[in-house]
Amino acid sequence: MKNIFALLIAATIIVTGCNKSSDAGAPSSGSSKGKKVTIALMPKSKGNAYFISCKNGADKAAKELGVDLVFDGPTDPDPAKQNEIIDNWITLGVDGIAAACENKEGISTALRKAKAKGIKVITYDADALPDAREFFVNQATPQGIGFTLMDEAGRLCNDQGEFAIITASLTAANMIEWQKYIEQRRAEKYPNMKMVALRPCDDLKDKAQSEATSLMSANPNLKLIMAICSPAVPGAAEAVKQAGKVGQVKVIGLGLPSENRRYVKEGVTDSVILWKTEDLGYLTIRAAKAVVDGDLKPGATSFNAGPLGTIEIKGDNILLGKPFIFNKDNIDQFNF
Amino acid sequence: MKYFREISVALALLALLIALAIVAPAFYQPQPLLSLATREAPTLIVACGMALVIICRQIDISVASQFAICSVCAGLLASMKLPLVIVLPASICIGAILGSINGVLIAGLGLPSIVVTLATMVTWREALRWQRQGEFVNLPDNVQWFGLSQSAGQWTVIAIAITLLLVLAVCMNRMAAGRFVYAVGSDAEAARLAGIPPQRVTFLTFAFMGALVGLAAMMNVVQSPQVDPKSGTGIELKTIAAVVVGGVAISGGRGNLWGAFAGILLLACISPALTHLHIESYWEKAIQGMIILLAVVADGIRTKRGSA
Numbered sequence: 001m002k003n004i005f006a007l008l009i010a011a012t013i014i015v016t017g018c019n020k021s022s023d024a025g026a027p028s029s030g031s032s033k034g035k036k037v038t039i040a041l042m043p044k045s046k047g048n049a050y051f052i053s054c055k056n057g058a059d060k061a062a063k064e065l066g067v068d069l070v071f072d073g074p075t076d077p078d079p080a081k082q083n084e085i086i087d088n089w090i091t092l093g094v095d096g097i098a099a100a101c102e103n104k105e106g107i108s109t110a111l112r113k114a115k116a117k118g119i120k121v122i123t124y125d126a127d128a129l130p131d132a133r134e135f136f137v138n139q140a141t142p143q144g145i146g147f148t149l150m151d152e153a154g155r156l157c158n159d160q161g162e163f164a165i166i167t168a169s170l171t172a173a174n175m176i177e178w179q180k181y182i183e184q185r186r187a188e189k190y191p192n193m194k195m196v197a198l199r200p201c202d203d204l205k206d207k208a209q210s211e212a213t214s215l216m217s218a219n220p221n222l223k224l225i226m227a228i229c230s231p232a233v234p235g236a237a238e239a240v241k242q243a244g245k246v247g248q249v250k251v252i253g254l255g256l257p258s259e260n261r262r263y264v265k266e267g268v269t270d271s272v273i274l275w276k277t278e279d280l281g282y283l284t285i286r287a288a289k290a291v292v293d294g295d296l297k298p299g300a301t302s303f304n305a306g307p308l309g310t311i312e313i314k315g316d317n318i319l320l321g322k323p324f325i326f327n328k329d330n331i332d333q334f335n336f
Numbered sequence: 337m338k339y340f341r342e343i344s345v346a347l348a349l350l351a352l353l354i355a356l357a358i359v360a361p362a363f364y365q366p367q368p369l370l371s372l373a374t375r376e377a378p379t380l381i382v383a384c385g386m387a388l389v390i391i392c393r394q395i396d397i398s399v400a401s402q403f404a405i406c407s408v409c410a411g412l413l414a415s416m417k418l419p420l421v422i423v424l425p426a427s428i429c430i431g432a433i434l435g436s437i438n439g440v441l442i443a444g445l446g447l448p449s450i451v452v453t454l455a456t457m458v459t460w461r462e463a464l465r466w467q468r469q470g471e472f473v474n475l476p477d478n479v480q481w482f483g484l485s486q487s488a489g490q491w492t493v494i495a496i497a498i499t500l501l502l503v504l505a506v507c508m509n510r511m512a513a514g515r516f517v518y519a520v521g522s523d524a525e526a527a528r529l530a531g532i533p534p535q536r537v538t539f540l541t542f543a544f545m546g547a548l549v550g551l552a553a554m555m556n557v558v559q560s561p562q563v564d565p566k567s568g569t570g571i572e573l574k575t576i577a578a579v580v581v582g583g584v585a586i587s588g589g590r591g592n593l594w595g596a597f598a599g600i601l602l603l604a605c606i607s608p609a610l611t612h613l614h615i616e617s618y619w620e621k622a623i624q625g626m627i628i629l630l631a632v633v634a635d636g637i638r639t640k641r642g643s644a
Contacts, residue, residue: 205564210375214608217368
């Protein structure tokens with residue numbers, strides 16, 4: 001049984017390998033400038049709309065730079081499958097790998113192996129251990145997220161009135177970090193706004209709806225609900241709608257456009273904040289190509305990403321920049 | 337006093353409500369209260385089933401996973417444009433099947449219910465996570481509130497839950513089937529000698545629990561235009577707590593649905609009450625835990641006194 005399995009895997013590698021060389025003109029392992037570069041892009045899972053959107057951006061960059069893009073990943077988020085695919089890529093001899101890691105420790109061994117073979121490795125969306133890759137394309141810093149949320153709240157409320165935050169849990173490290181920056185921004189720029197409550201929703205849409213309902217009845221002057229975990233945004237919006245307070249209580253939050261589209265269009269939710277996934281994919285391929293070409297080396301502090309402009313690099317993090325705000329006018333352009 | 341526990345929970349609830357009336361009268365607004373009742377109706381339905389299971393001297397911690405599976409299945413069926421008259425029974429049937437699986441393993445093979453339902457809880461939950469990857473199910477427009485107006489839909493959900501509670505409470509008291517559950521829960525061997533088949537009663541209790549979860553899931557699905565595949569998470573703790581707080585003995589055979597009802601009301605009011613009293617949410621879980629602890633301690637003291 002085991003032998004058959006091994007044979008199957010070997011066959012797959014040979015077949016995929018042949019396919020590749022036939023349409024890419026044999027990507028040799030010792031590629032240099034001038035030769036066509038092959039970069040492999042790994043999503044956490046292939047069918048996920050979020051990563052498909054990343055791939056669209058990656059395709060654009062690959063076309064502009066004349067890069068051969070290989071896109072493959074597990075059908076479901078599966079660290080073991082990710083390792084398997086990276087092993088295949090090592091055998092294939094790609095020039096660069098850009099991976100979104102399902103499991104930090106799990107994937108790092110495979111990535112180190114690739115690095116040892118001379119393949120340039122970067123990560124995006126979710127990082128590996130620092131020694132397993134050269135750069136991490138970081139889609140959003142806690143400061144960027146916190147400041148953007150508070151700026152949106154301040155803009156919508158004209159720096160006036162009460163707001164409440166619904167978070168996933170009171171102990172989640174990333175949310176505490178965001179809250180810190182939200183409060184810092186509020187104190188600096190929106191001193192007339194007051195945070196009246198912070199409620200956890202356990203990352204559940206239904207609980208967020210209940211919490212938002214009691215927040216509104218307990219705080220009659222509430223002007224805005226800021227939902228900082230993704231299920232809480234539609235949950236809060238549904239509560240506002242059912243309470244008949246659309247417009248009176250505004251909803252903003254950190255979430256996926258697809259989950260909030262109906263509420264944004266109905267005017268219940270004003271803004272949904274996330275990064276532009278296409279830009280993330282685009283920047284990742286630009287960065288990977290630059291690393292492969294030797295144009296981007298550890299220690300760099302900025303990087304020219306073509307149409308995206310000059311991108312800041314902090315340590316070994318390539319920063320995508322400010323989060324993107326989805327609203328009524330643009331939400332239909334995004335399908336993840 | 338026979339109904340000591342039920343009465344003390346009701347008094348605790350009353351005290352909380354009076355305190356709110358004095359300190360935070362804003363709690364008493366029709367729309368938010370109606371909304372709160374609607375949101376808790378599915379929990380009440382599950383709590384009814386949980387009361388039966390615990391009276392039968394068993395436990396079912398897989399209800400949250402069953403709830404999520406029923407919700408997602410109902411959502412997917414509804415998004416295939418099937419009418420609610422088909423989706424609702426389908427959801428109940430799926431729940432009953434999941435409950436029967438527990439029932440077969442527990443009653444048929446004599447396995448401990450806590451282990452079996454722990455296993456099914458994890459299995460169903462992970463299977464669903466694998467299948468949906470956290471993605472919401474979007475529902476067609478006519479599903480929310482059964483296609484009625486919001487308030488009509490809310491009252492329908494509440495009416496269904498309350499009717500179920502009344503019918504079950506009467507059945508548990510007056511009908512043979514209900515007395516069988518008590519008999520098996522207090523002493524399975526004695527029940528068998530009296531001609532009651534304990535295995536069949538246990539199996540049917542779990543299957544019925546599943547069916548109720550299917551109904552509850554549906555009552556939750558109609559409250560929103562999207563189904564969260566994590567729907568119902570934590571409902572097992574909430575319902576077990578409500579049932580125990582309401583005076584159902586965890587050792588089986590004793591308690592009733594009215595106590596469970598009072599327990600649900602009490603636990604359901606705590607979270608909004610804290611919001612209204614502007615108490616930091618850090619305290620919420622601690623207060624819930626304290627209430628459950630009090631109930632269990634009261635139970636322990638009574639059992640000890642009874643046996644001494």
